[in-house]
Amino acid sequence: MTRAVVWLWCVAAVVASAPPARAQNFPRADSRWVVVTRDGAAVRDPGDDAVGERDVLGGPGYPAAYVARNATFLFFRLRVAGDPMDAAGASLSSAWGAALDTDRDADHFEFLATATELDSAGRVALSENSEPGAGDDARDVVETQIADYSGARAMRVDVAPPTVSGVSSYFVSWAVRADELPLDRPIRLFFGSSSSPNRLDGDLFGGDSSSLSEILSDSLDCSGESCVPCAAACGEECLICEGTTPVCNLDAGACEACDADEDCLDPSAPRCDSDGACREADPSDCDPFTNTFCEPEQLSTTGGACECRAAPGSERSAASFVALALALGALRARRGRRTTLRD
Numbered sequence: 224m225t226r227a228v229v230w231l232w233c234v235a236a237v238v239a240s241a242p243p244a245r246a247q248n249f250p251r252a253d254s255r256w257v258v259v260t261r262d263g264a265a266v267r268d269p270g271d272d273a274v275g276e277r278d279v280l281g282g283p284g285y286p287a288a289y290v291a292r293n294a295t296f297l298f299f300r301l302r303v304a305g306d307p308m309d310a311a312g313a314s315l316s317s318a319w320g321a322a323l324d325t326d327r328d329a330d331h332f333e334f335l336a337t338a339t340e341l342d343s344a345g346r347v348a349l350s351e352n353s354e355p356g357a358g359d360d361a362r363d364v365v366e367t368q369i370a371d372y373s374g375a376r377a378m379r380v381d382v383a384p385p386t387v388s389g390v391s392s393y394f395v396s397w398a399v400r401a402d403e404l405p406l407d408r409p410i411r412l413f414f415g416s417s418s419s420p421n422r423l424d425g426d427l428f429g430g431d432s433s434s435l436s437e438i439l440s441d442s443l444d445c446s447g448e449s450c451v452p453c454a455a456a457c458g459e460e461c462l463i464c465e466g467t468t469p470v471c472n473l474d475a476g477a478c479e480a481c482d483a484d485e486d487c488l489d490p491s492a493p494r495c496d497s498d499g500a501c502r503e504a505d506p507s508d509c510d511p512f513t514n515t516f517c518e519p520e521q522l523s524t525t526g527g528a529c530e531c532r533a534a535p536g537s538e539r540s541a542a543s544f545v546a547l548a549l550a551l552g553a554l555r556a557r558r559g560r561r562t563t564l565r566d
């Protein structure tokens with residue numbers, strides 16, 4: 224059975240079940256659009272490696288792609304060099320798409336959201352890569368359409384602000400319902416243009432590679448009512464290290480227990496406790512036999528919250544010891560002068 228045959232058009236059923244997206248739902252504030260990055264840098268794409276509205280574009284200060292979400296929709300935005308409105312009515316219609324890896328396996332992507340045609344006859348489609356082809360292929364064909372939205376409502380085109388260097392470009396934006404996708408775990412994605420709604424056969428963002436593992440973005444957590452880059456979290460799973468596993472092992476991408484105070488980087492919780500958690504400093508831990516001691520009267524009056532100080536003679540007390548020696552020297556000198564005057 225060919226893929227063309229397997230391609231399941233469920234338009235009638237899906238349209239009936241999917242409430243329409245409204246164009247006014249698109250985020251207006253730039254701050255709500257999250258720049259899609261790879262290796263921590265905004266993904267770019269050179270100009271003139273595709274024709275007009277299919278030429279994905281991105282450079283310094285003008286990222287190629289963005290994502291956003293709200294309580295209902297997941298939004299995609301792609302920058303292209305040519306005016307997508309020129310595609311309307313053209314003999315060869317164009318499409319723009321975002322492919323999502325939702326299972327943390329870069330061998331295949333799982334979903335493709337595409338926007339085609341801009342007038343009311345057009346549509347936005349969400350499809351599943353239900354029969355994955357060859358591994359690591361960003362141009363894989365998707366087989367099963369799972370949702371369909373009015374292009375007039377779930378898609379829009381904007382003239383992008385001119386860049387500092389004067390590069391003009393356009394934004395194609397589209398939206399699908401977030402609850403159609405498994406967004407409980409972090410996702411990775413890539414964008415591209417196409418002549419087809421069931422694969423990205425045009426200009427893929429990030430250069431000329433069509434290797435999925437090479438072009439997938441950094442991880443994003445879109446599980447809530449916004450998309451958040453995982454850069455500030457631990458590993459590609461976007462883990463938040465806390466409790467008894469407060470330390471991020473960068474190599475393993477996993478949270479671990481602390482081994483020593485040096486592992487506890489939060490100034491408000493600098494002490495590595497025996498259970499592996501980082502906790503606030505315990506003043507009663509002051510050890511008079513190493514390099515700190517407690518003022519006994521403070522300990523008795525504040526219930527243990529005494530102030531630790533460097534013990535005399537310790538390395539940490541060297542500076543204050545020198546100051547004390549100078550003060551004693553000055554005192555002896557004054558006494559010497561008084562003795563001399565009496566004499």
Ligand SMILES: [Ca+2]
Nearest residue numbers: 268269278279
């Ligand atoms: Ca390009």
Ligand SMILES: [Ca+2]
Nearest residue numbers: 324328331332
């Ligand atoms: Ca995958």
